[in-house]
Amino acid sequence: xxxxxxxxxxxxxxxxxxxxxxxxxxxxxxxxxxxxxxxxxxxxxxxxxxxxxxxxxxxxxxxxxxxxxxxxxxxxxxxxxxxxxxxxxxxxxxxxxxxxxxxxxxxxxxxxxxxxxxxxxxxxxxxxxxxxxxxxxxxxxxxxxxxxxxxxxxxxxxxxxxxxxxxxxxxxxxxxxxxxxxxxxxxxxxxxxxxxxxxxxxxxxxxxxxxxxxxxxxxxxxxxxxxx
Numbered sequence: 326x327x328x329x330x331x332x333x334x335x336x337x338x339x340x341x342x343x344x345x346x347x348x349x350x351x352x353x354x355x356x357x358x359x360x361x362x363x364x365x366x367x368x369x370x371x372x373x374x375x376x377x378x379x380x381x382x383x384x385x386x387x388x389x390x391x392x393x394x395x396x397x398x399x400x401x402x403x404x405x406x407x408x409x410x411x412x413x414x415x416x417x418x419x420x421x422x423x424x425x426x427x428x429x430x431x432x433x434x435x436x437x438x439x440x441x442x443x444x445x446x447x448x449x450x451x452x453x454x455x456x457x458x459x460x461x462x463x464x465x466x467x468x469x470x471x472x473x474x475x476x477x478x479x480x481x482x483x484x485x486x487x488x489x490x491x492x493x494x495x496x497x498x499x500x501x502x503x504x505x506x507x508x509x510x511x512x513x514x515x516x517x518x519x520x521x522x523x524x525x526x527x528x529x530x531x532x533x534x535x536x537x538x539x540x541x542x543x544x545x546x547x548x549x550x551x552x553x
Contacts, residue, residue, distance in 0.1 A: 333464050337481045339518045341453055342405065343395075343396075343399070343401040343403065343404075343423075344392075344395055344399070344401070344406050344477050345392040345393070345395045345399070345401050345403075345406055346392070346398040346403065346409060348388050348391055348392040349392050349406065349409045349410055349413055350409065351386075351388060351394070352385050352388045352389060352417075353409070353412070353413045353416065354357065355381055355384060355385050355388075356385075356413075356416055356417050356420055357379060357382045358419075359378055359385070359417070359420070359421075360420050360424060362374045362377050362378035363382065363420075363421065363425065363428065364424060364481060365423040366428060366429070366430045366431060367379070367428045367429050367430065367441055368431060371431065372433075375430065375499075375514050375540050376497055377423065379493070380491070381496065382493060382496070384419065385413075385491070389413070389414070392410065392436070393410070405521070407475045408475070411452075411477075411485075412486050414489070415456045415459075415460070417489070417492075417505075418452060418456070418489065418492065419452070419453050419456055419487070420481075421492045422444055422448065422449040422452045422488075422492065423453065425443065425444040425449075425492070425495055426443055426445070426446055426449035428443075428444055428447070429441040429443035430443075430495070430496075430498070430499065431443075432499065432545050433499060442495075442498060442499070443483040444495055444513065445513065447517070448491075448513040448516065448517055451517045451520050451521065452488060452517075452520055454485070454520075454524075455521075455523060455524050457518040458524050458527070459481075459523075459524070459526070459527050460533045462527060462528065465531070466531050466534060466535060467544060469494040469535055469538075470534070470535060470538040470539075472538065474531070474534055476530060476534075478523070478527065479524055480519065480523045480526045481517055481523045481526065481527065482523055484519035484520050484522070486541055487512060487515050487516045487519055488516045490512055490517075490519070491509065491512035491513050491515075491516045494508050494509040494512050495509050495513075507547065515547065520539065532536070
């Protein structure tokens with residue numbers, strides 16, 4: 326791809342199911358019971374379900390750190406892992422923000438008039454929209470260049486971390502002391518700003534990769550014509 330090719334991470338399509346990937350798949354499977362807990366949080370006297378959701382969330386967070394550590398420790402990084410790890414985060418965030426937005430959590434404090442605390446619609450829309458744009462962009466790059474392009478970005482990683490912390494803060498919102506009751510709002514504003522920034526960053530990066538791939542293709546075609 327010329328001198329600029331070193332900036333891109335292009336991986337082959339071989340699949341490998343080592344321990345890091347097995348742990349990631351386990352994390353994906355845990356999203357199902359986590360979602361079931363969230364679906365009933367709008368009902369009274371379901372505090373135990375909320376804390377069960379927090380516990381499952383904690384297990385998923387630990388498994389996320391563990392599979393990354395094992396991949397590095399065992400030198401077991403693979404194409405499948407590069408795909409599954411962000412996929413698990415995207416599915417978890419999408420499921421959580423949609424349910425917390427639509428269903429919400431029963432408010433035993435009586436501070437909200439309807440008795441339900443919900444994630445704002447615009448926060449959920451931006452979070453889900455970001456993942457849709459990234460997923461569609463991944464597919465477009467694959468179709469346009471014939472290559473699998475995965476390039477983790479610091480802004481995207483920060484956005485994912487803040488979104489996950491936002492979900493956790495909403496789950497424990499009712500148990501926060503008064504002087505920390507504003508914390509969930511801070512996280513959802515921060516998560517939304519980072520999501521917008523991450524989308525812009527990914528669009529810019531994907532466009533540059535496609536342009537570089539197109540230039541390489543033209544150069545190769547020119548060399549083939551010269552050889553004739």
